[in-house]
Amino acid sequence: MDITGKPRVVLGVSGGIAAYKACELLRRLTESGHDVRVVPTASALNFVGEATWSALSGHPVATGVWESVHEVPHVRIGQEADLVVVAPATADTLARAAHGLADDLLTNTLLTARCPVVFAPAMHTEMWEHPATRENVATLRRRGAVVVEPAVGRLTGKDTGKGRLPDPVEIFEVCRRVLARGAAGTEPDLAGRHVVISAGGTREPLDPVRFLGNRSSGRQGYALARTAVARGARVTLVAANTALPDPAGADVVRVGTALQLREAVLKAAADADAVVMAAAVADFRPAHYAQGKIKKQEGRDPEPVALVRNPDVLAELSSARARPGQVVVGFAAETDDVLANGRAKLARKGCDLLVVNEVGEDKTFGSEENEAVVLGADGSETPVPRGPKEALADTVWDRVVHLLDRE
Ligand code: CTP
Numbered sequence: 001m002d003i004t005g006k007p008r009v010v011l012g013v014s015g016g017i018a019a020y021k022a023c024e025l026l027r028r029l030t031e032s033g034h035d036v037r038v039v040p041t042a043s044a045l046n047f048v049g050e051a052t053w054s055a056l057s058g059h060p061v062a063t064g065v066w067e068s069v070h071e072v073p074h075v076r077i078g079q080e081a082d083l084v085v086v087a088p089a090t091a092d093t094l095a096r097a098a099h100g101l102a103d104d105l106l107t108n109t110l111l112t113a114r115c116p117v118v119f120a121p122a123m124h125t126e127m128w129e130h131p132a133t134r135e136n137v138a139t140l141r142r143r144g145a146v147v148v149e150p151a152v153g154r155l156t157g158k159d160t161g162k163g164r165l166p167d168p169v170e171i172f173e174v175c176r177r178v179l180a181r182g183a184a185g186t187e188p189d190l191a192g193r194h195v196v197i198s199a200g201g202t203r204e205p206l207d208p209v210r211f212l213g214n215r216s217s218g219r220q221g222y223a224l225a226r227t228a229v230a231r232g233a234r235v236t237l238v239a240a241n242t243a244l245p246d247p248a249g250a251d252v253v254r255v256g257t258a259l260q261l262r263e264a265v266l267k268a269a270a271d272a273d274a275v276v277m278a279a280a281v282a283d284f285r286p287a288h289y290a291q292g293k294i295k296k297q298e299g300r301d302p303e304p305v306a307l308v309r310n311p312d313v314l315a316e317l318s319s320a321r322a323r324p325g326q327v328v329v330g331f332a333a334e335t336d337d338v339l340a341n342g343r344a345k346l347a348r349k350g351c352d353l354l355v356v357n358e359v360g361e362d363k364t365f366g367s368e369e370n371e372a373v374v375l376g377a378d379g380s381e382t383p384v385p386r387g388p389k390e391a392l393a394d395t396v397w398d399r400v401v402h403l404l405d406r407e
Contacts, residue, residue, distance in 0.1 A: 006035040007179055010077055012086035012106045014093035015043025017156045018122040018165035022087050023048065025168040026056050037077055039106045041093065065105055074105060078112030083179045088122035088165045091133050098136035116182040117145045120171050125161035144191045146178055146232050148249025170248030177230035188232030189401045195233045196268040197224045198279035200240035202258040207290040214280045218242030220370060221278035223389035224396060225250045231397055236268040240279050258282050258310040265313055274327040274400045277314045285310055318350035327352050327403045329396060333359040342375050352377050353399050374399055
């Protein structure tokens with residue numbers, strides 16, 4: 001905190017074209033009451049100049065350790081910070097941070113900071129996928145830094161792929177959550193973990209224009225993804241028919257049907273520490289898919305729609321764990337006898353935790369809030385009062401961390 005009680009944030013900017021997007025992040029941080037020091041690398045100044053950073057932050061800007069030496073900035077800036085966020089983080093900056101180099105003000109700051117650190121990498125896909133970068137990212141995550149996954153899309157030049165800096169609004173949200181957890185003294189307790197979350201609702205096609213679907217918006221699953229990123233996890237979000245912005249830092253895999261969801265979840269679960277099935281997966285699909293649009297026939301009743309069962313992904317995940325100690329979490333929406341039905345479902349599916357909530361016409365679906373009970377296979381029962389879906393998400397992760405830590 002500074003003397004006025006504002007949280008102190010260090011915004012590290014490294015030399016990538018996405019440096020201009022960090023101006024928007026800086027603006028959001030200052031406007032929401034944070035005291036921000038910008039620490040660019042020398043190459044970042046090739047993209048956005050010192051005057052911009054200094055005008056937007058209201059602080060002087062330096063890249064090296066030889067300016068204002070009497071103030072010992074190479075130690076003080078890091079020591080005083082409540083959060084360090086590096087956006088964009090280039091492959092070079094990640095490498096220097098992972099190896100503890102201290103050849104400029106930003107890397108010195110990273111070594112002296114004891115607060116939470118967030119890296120938002122941006123680079124070409126080849127650089128992101130290179131084993132050197134993979135290992136550096138894994139090292140930083142293992143040490144507790146939050147490294148958000150880059151977004152997929154247009155990169156500099158003509159290429160598209162993974163490596164874009166996520167939307168500054170989304171990076172800001174990650175910072176806000178990480179700061180709140182840091183202020184509460186909570187560690188990024190999912191650091192080094194891979195978690196898989198399914199969200200949304202599957203659609204089972206009848207013909208090229210119609211499907212059987214459900215009313216799930218995906219909001220609870222997205223809240224699980226955002227909170228897991230802020231707790232340091234590598235996150236794979238399998239999203240079925242959602243219309244929500246990609247949460248910064250999660251790998252988003254888009255699917256349509258229950259069968260596609262099953263394939264994507266099982267693939268991602270192979271090396272996951274936890275899988276949370278928040279998606280509303282259709283229990284049935286039409287037995288036949290009409291290649292052409294089904295037409296009404298004058299004077300004839302419509303044909304009944306024959307249905308077949310879809311595989312139960314949650315039960316499958318629970319009975320054949322991809323790795324020992326993997327935690328599997330299900331969701332259940334019930335209209336009556338919520339707890340009794342929840343307990344029976346938990347036993348039937350064989351998962352470790354089941355989040356049960358009561359549904360009705362005006363409850364849960366599409367809403368910003370949720371109220372639920374988290375049931376554990378160990379007999380535990382954690383009620384979560386009505387509140388934001390993120391609060392429920394954090395309770396789920398608390399329970400997951402508790403189970404993972406028993407390993
Ligand atoms: N689920 C799944 N695969 C399915 C159906 C559901 O993985 N084919 C998962 C959901 O993601 C959720 C949980 O199972 O985590 C919900 O259980 P489900 O059996 O679908 O609940 P209901 O449909 O409400 O069951 P019932 O009709 O038996 O109450």
